[in-house]
Amino acid sequence: MAIIDTMRRDIGRLRPPGWATFGRWLKRHMPTGLFTRSVLIVIIPMLLLQTVVAAVFMERHWRLVTERLSQAVTRDIAAIIEIIRIYPPASGDYSEIIRIARDKLSLTLLVEPGGQLPPPRSKPFFSILDDFLADQINQQIRLPFWIDTVGDSRLVEIRIQLDDKVLRFFTVRNQTYASNTHIFLVWMFGTSLLLIGISILFLRGQIRPILALANAAENFGKGQRMQDPFVPRGADEIRRAGIAFIQMRERIERQMEQRTAMLTGISHDLRTILTRFKLQLALARDNPDLAGMSADVDDMQSMLEGYLAFARGEAEEDFGELRLSELLEKIEMDFALHGKTMTYSIDGEDLLSVRPNAFMRLVGNLAANSQRYASHLHVDARHSAKWLTLVFDDDGPGIPEQSREDVFKPFFRLDEARNLNASGTGLGLAIVRDIARGHGGNVTLSDSPRGGLRAVVRVPA
Structure with missing residues (x-):
């Protein structure tokens, strides 16, 4: 182990100084979606390959072809100059030489007796044609010259100073310059775009089953039933994951059904016994020793109902629609009946897609706690496109910070805030x-600006 740690430290020291910074930057800016990352895996190597091909092969091919074409044109011009030198026309008529240059060599020749070369032009910033033509003229002709490769986009003009005259040669640019290289680039990039399009379609077909599996798992986690049943599709690995999810869901549903059936039986048996107790107490109402047992039986029944409701978790209820304003209005009226104040505000859509009974119980339990221990409660509801957030602020005694997670445990009760002899099960x-997490959200507690407790319920919209 010590040797491995030493090797890791040595490798870490060999990294460039900015490697860690670059890694953090790349991690922050890299896309997080599987589809986007898969597309980048396809596109980036293709772009790198095309860049290398264009920068290395195409550049060399371009230079080589341009050099050969420039060499051939310069050789033709050198041949015309040699003909003029060896066989100068006695009458000064160059028409026959001009004809030969035009018909046999595709060169346009103009002879200017007594002409002079114009002053040198500024060299283009990026033109290998000027370099190759100048080199070939210096090697093959070795006479003063002047080149214009930018004056006419279709032609290249070369002027040669020969004794007391200037020979002006015009040739088509394609004869001196590899101008069709872009055709290969167009085909290369066009084919790449076609392949990228096919890859995107293929990847989308592979990603879609993963998204369907994620949606099915999310809906199952929220307790929602999908309109269309989930069917495993895609590659073998994705199908195996989908089949494993379906089997897991079926096992969980069977366990929930068995637990519900068991609790139903227990509830029936215990209620039967409690009913017997009530009958016996009713018959023995005159016995002073049994006077307090009636209230104990009622407390036992209330506790039993609370235990069973917690164990069931309202899992059997389907999702439906609930108007938040109507629910909060009922709570406000209930507060008023008990001589306390409750206010609320709603920002966003009023209609909720939740388990109505379970969600009403969630809001009711939080409001009941505030009603029992505080005199004023304010509920702030914010319903956005993705989340529903309910903030409960009261002015009660609150809950100590060290106990804010313990109060969510079943049967946990605070001695300071509650009377152990009072009715209650510690399950509120x-x-x-449990209801919030059944909807895919959570509940947290903190200090309220009003001096009491703040409860924040956040569930997916």
Whole structure:
């Protein structure tokens, strides 16, 4: 192990100084979606390959072809100059030489007796044609010359100073310059775009089953039923993951059904016994020793109902629609009946897609806690496109910070805030968090600006 650690430290020291910074920058700016990353895996190597081909092969091919064409044109011009030198026309008529240059060599020749070369032009910033033509003229002709490769986009003009005259040669640019290289580039990039399009379609077909699996898992986690049943599709690995998810979902549903059936049986048996207790107490109402047992039986029944409701978790309820304003208005009226104040504000859509009974119980439990221990409650509801957030602020005694997670545990009760002899099971907040998580969200507690407790419920919209 010590040797491995030493090797890791040595490798770390060999990294460039900015490697860690570049890695963090790349991690922040890299896309997080699987589809986007897969597309980049296809596109980046293709772009790198095309860049290398264009920069190395095409550049060399371009220079080589241009050099050969410039060499051939310069050789033709040198041949015309040699003909004029060896066989100068006695009458000064160059028409026959001009004809030969035009018909046999595709060169246009103009002879200017007594002409002079114009002053040198500024060299183009990026033109290998000027370099190759100048080199070939210096090697083959060795006479003063002047070149114009930019004056006419279709022609190249070469002027040679020969004794007391200037020979002006015009040739088509394609004869001196590899101008059709772009055709190969167009085909290369066009084919690449076609291949990228095919790859994107293929990747989309592979990613779609993964997204369907993610949606099915998310809906199952929220307790929602999909309109279309999930069917495993795609590659073998994705199908195996989908089949494993379906089997897991079926096992969980069977366990929930078995637990619900067991709790239903327990509830029936215990209620039967409690009913017998009530009948016996009713018959023995005159016995002073049994006077307090009636209230204990009622408390036992209330606790039993709370336990069963918590164990069921409202899992059997389907999603439906609920108007938040109507729910909060009922709570406001209930507060007013008990001589306390409750206000609320709603920002966003009023209609919710939740389990109506479970969600009403969630809001009701939080409001009941505030009603019991505070005199004023304000509920701030914000319904955005993705999340529903409910903030409960009261002016009660609050909950100590070290106990804010413990209160969500079943049967946990605060000695400072509650009377152990009072009716209650210690399941109110546990049920609240269970319902919130059943909707795919959570509940957190913190200090309220009003001096009491703040409860924040956040569930997907």
